[in-house]
Amino acid sequence: MVTWHRTMPEPPKLVRIPTLKTPADFRNYVATLGLDLPCEDQIVTGAASPLAQPVDAVTINGKRIGNRWAIQPMEGWDGTASGGATDDVRRRWQRFGESSAKLIYGGEAMAVQPDGRANPNQLVIVEQNKKDLAALREILVRAHQERYGTGDDLVIGFQLTHSGRFCKPNDKSRTEPRVAYRHPILDKKFNVTSDAQVFTDGEIERLIECYIAAAKIARDVGADFVDIKHCHGYLLHEFLSAFTRPGKYGGSFENRTRILRDIIAGIRASGNPIDIGVRLSAFDFVPFKPDAALSQPGKLGPGIPEDFSDCLPYRFGFGANQGNPVEYDLTETFQFVELCAQLGVKILNLSAGSPYYNPHIQRPAAYPPSDGYQPPEDPLVGVARQINVVRQVAEFVQALNRSTVEAGPAVSVSTLPRFHASTPILIGSAYSYLQEYLPHVAQYVVRNGWTDMIGLGRMTLAYPNILADAVEKGALEKKLICRTFSDCTTAPRNGLISGCYPLDKYYAAKPESQKLREIKKAACCRHPAGRKTHRLPARRRQHVCREALPLCRFGHERRAKRKRQGTGAVQDAIARSEGSKANEW
Numbered sequence: 001m002v003t004w005h006r007t008m009p010e011p012p013k014l015v016r017i018p019t020l021k022t023p024a025d026f027r028n029y030v031a032t033l034g035l036d037l038p039c040e041d042q043i044v045t046g047a048a049s050p051l052a053q054p055v056d057a058v059t060i061n062g063k064r065i066g067n068r069w070a071i072q073p074m075e076g077w078d079g080t081a082s083g084g085a086t087d088d089v090r091r092r093w094q095r096f097g098e099s100s101a102k103l104i105y106g107g108e109a110m111a112v113q114p115d116g117r118a119n120p121n122q123l124v125i126v127e128q129n130k131k132d133l134a135a136l137r138e139i140l141v142r143a144h145q146e147r148y149g150t151g152d153d154l155v156i157g158f159q160l161t162h163s164g165r166f167c168k169p170n171d172k173s174r175t176e177p178r179v180a181y182r183h184p185i186l187d188k189k190f191n192v193t194s195d196a197q198v199f200t201d202g203e204i205e206r207l208i209e210c211y212i213a214a215a216k217i218a219r220d221v222g223a224d225f226v227d228i229k230h231c232h233g234y235l236l237h238e239f240l241s242a243f244t245r246p247g248k249y250g251g252s253f254e255n256r257t258r259i260l261r262d263i264i265a266g267i268r269a270s271g272n273p274i275d276i277g278v279r280l281s282a283f284d285f286v287p288f289k290p291d292a293a294l295s296q297p298g299k300l301g302p303g304i305p306e307d308f309s310d311c312l313p314y315r316f317g318f319g320a321n322q323g324n325p326v327e328y329d330l331t332e333t334f335q336f337v338e339l340c341a342q343l344g345v346k347i348l349n350l351s352a353g354s355p356y357y358n359p360h361i362q363r364p365a366a367y368p369p370s371d372g373y374q375p376p377e378d379p380l381v382g383v384a385r386q387i388n389v390v391r392q393v394a395e396f397v398q399a400l401n402r403s404t405v406e407a408g409p410a411v412s413v414s415t416l417p418r419f420h421a422s423t424p425i426l427i428g429s430a431y432s433y434l435q436e437y438l439p440h441v442a443q444y445v446v447r448n449g450w451t452d453m454i455g456l457g458r459m460t461l462a463y464p465n466i467l468a469d470a471v472e473k474g475a476l477e478k479k480l481i482c483r484t485f486s487d488c489t490t491a492p493r494n495g496l497i498s499g500c501y502p503l504d505k506y507y508a509a510k511p512e513s514q515k516l517r518e519i520k521k522a523a524c525c526r527h528p529a530g531r532k533t534h535r536l537p538a539r540r541r542q543h544v545c546r547e548a549l550p551l552c553r554f555g556h557e558r559r560a561k562r563k564r565q566g567t568g569a570v571q572d573a574i575a576r577s578e579g580s581k582a583n584e585w
């Protein structure tokens with residue numbers, strides 16, 4: 001029997017990135033973790049930057065992608081009840097356009113049918129919302145053109161999804177899961193109690209028609225490509241691990257990938273020439289939970305895996321080692337990549353796991369979201385894991401390009417001849433936790449062909465101009481850097497719109513910001529230790545709360561107060577306080 005405690009180390013003492021003052025400090029710290037995570041000394045500016053190079057390997061809708069930055073899809077839980085856009089959605093897309101990223105990979109997840117929404121305010125890509133979607137694209141393109149003079153090298157896709165197990169189409173607090181198969185661990189967590197919640201083959205055939213219709217809408221409103229989302233535990237990702245499902249959509253690799261093949265064949269048969277991308281969770285682990293044994297009063301324990309001893313071999317995760325599912329196994333991932341090449345998929349955007357059941361592998365963070373757990377590993381381990389998996393896939397793609405399945409040495413993907421016209425380019429994910437050193441690492445991995453493009457998520461909610469600042473000035477604005485506070489995940493988990501509440505004034509000024517503070521305070525007060533804590537004098541309470549429960553970090557209030565007092569150096573203060581707390585976790 002494989003257990004967590006036999007295979008994984010104790011949770012780490014966390015060293016905060018702002019306390020690492022130079023790239024050499026960063027490298028030294030990374031070396032203590034035993035990671036392969038290279039970091040260049042300087043941010044290269046101007047045309048010499050590897051990140052400023054256009055992508056020559058593919059054209060999307062006839063366009064060449066103008067640089068190596070992609071904005072990852074990020075939904076805001078803030079559309080209209082019928083799946084149209086609001087001012088909040090429009091602002092987010094405008095900021096995506098203002099960033100210098102030349103690839104907008106998906107914008108945000110859009111449900112292909114209303115009951116497939118992850119929340120009642122998710123965008124829905126149906127005829128009725130065509131005007132709103134066209135306007136979103138238009139706003140983004142215009143913002144980009146105004147700032148950079150051209151949109152000719154800007155590529156925009158729409159991400160198509162069905163939320164499957166995580167559907168909440170009607171009520172923010174009521175899950176209405178629909179699943180690919182009965183899962184021995186996730187069913188309990190997400191309220192799957194009956195086989196009637198399993199998609200029938202007939203329902204899948206109708207769903208495929210919805211994807212084909214959504215791709216037509218995307219084409220009609222000017223999207224350059226559609227992403228057929230296969231990540232994060234949502235429906236089509238779940239089908240990839242439907243080993244135990246009978247019938248034509250389960251069991252063999254061929255059956256588990258049938259939906260993707262049928263969607264693409266259907267799009268083509270309909271005469272729609274739109275280009276195709278796929279976002280894939282390249283590997284997965286078992287679901288995690290906070291370790292009750294290591295919880296302290298008022299503080300969630302570090303993540304540990306749910307007990308999987310009764311589920312071995314583990315046939316419930318795609319890219320998971322079936323003998324020890326806290327490790328990855330890329331055998332089928334490579335097979336999937338090859339399938340994408342055969343299907344003419346032009347972009348493969350690699351992510352990992354799920355934000356709902358193992359967020360530390362999906363979006364490494366120093367502070368957990370409200371439904372999470374303390375990091376079970378240094379978040380840099382999670383960053384390095386994703387970067388190195390993408391590197392292995394890049395080597396596999398290079399081998400495919402050489403018409404051999406033997407992976408060759410790492411050489412620049414972009415400079416290799418492409419013998420398969422349709423070999424996809426690769427986008428890597430989960431770079432935001434790198435903070436100050438994001439450009440230094442990104443430069444290295446692109447320069448050395450570990451990926452074609454860098455995909456940025458949370459960092460662009462906090463600091464959409466990070467890309468432009470890096471390449472134009474060679475320096476970042478510290479006070480705008482995302483510190484992975486996870487408020488953008490905690491807010492929607494509690495029924496609020498998403499956004500960067502700590503660092504984006506637009507959200508800090510909204511009534512939802514106050515509600516979020518109250519939710520976090522209540523979470524702390526509900527906890528036995530939190531109840532005690534809130535009877536302490538204010539000064540001690542602030543300290544104890546921040547240490548006790550990140551979700552009740554009165555550190556936020558303290559920072560906001562400093563801001564009001566006009567001290568200016570808010571992030572420096574955070575960095576100082578974090579410096580003094582290094583190693584305290």
Ligand SMILES: Cc1cc2nc3c(=O)[nH]c(=O)nc-3n(C[C@H](O)[C@H](O)[C@H](O)COP(=O)(O)O)c2cc1C
Binds near residue numbers: 231351362364
């Ligand atoms: C608020 C929020 C919304 C997200 N929405 C989506 C989404 O709609 N589709 C998707 O594929 N990933 C989504 N993600 C995941 C991100 O695209 C990205 O993979 C993740 O944040 C890790 O990258 P990062 O470290 O740069 O943040 C979301 C992440 C956040 C924080």
Ligand code: SF4
Binds near residue numbers: 459481485489499500
């Ligand atoms: S709320 Fe802001 S700082 Fe926190 S993780 Fe999200 S983007 Fe980063």
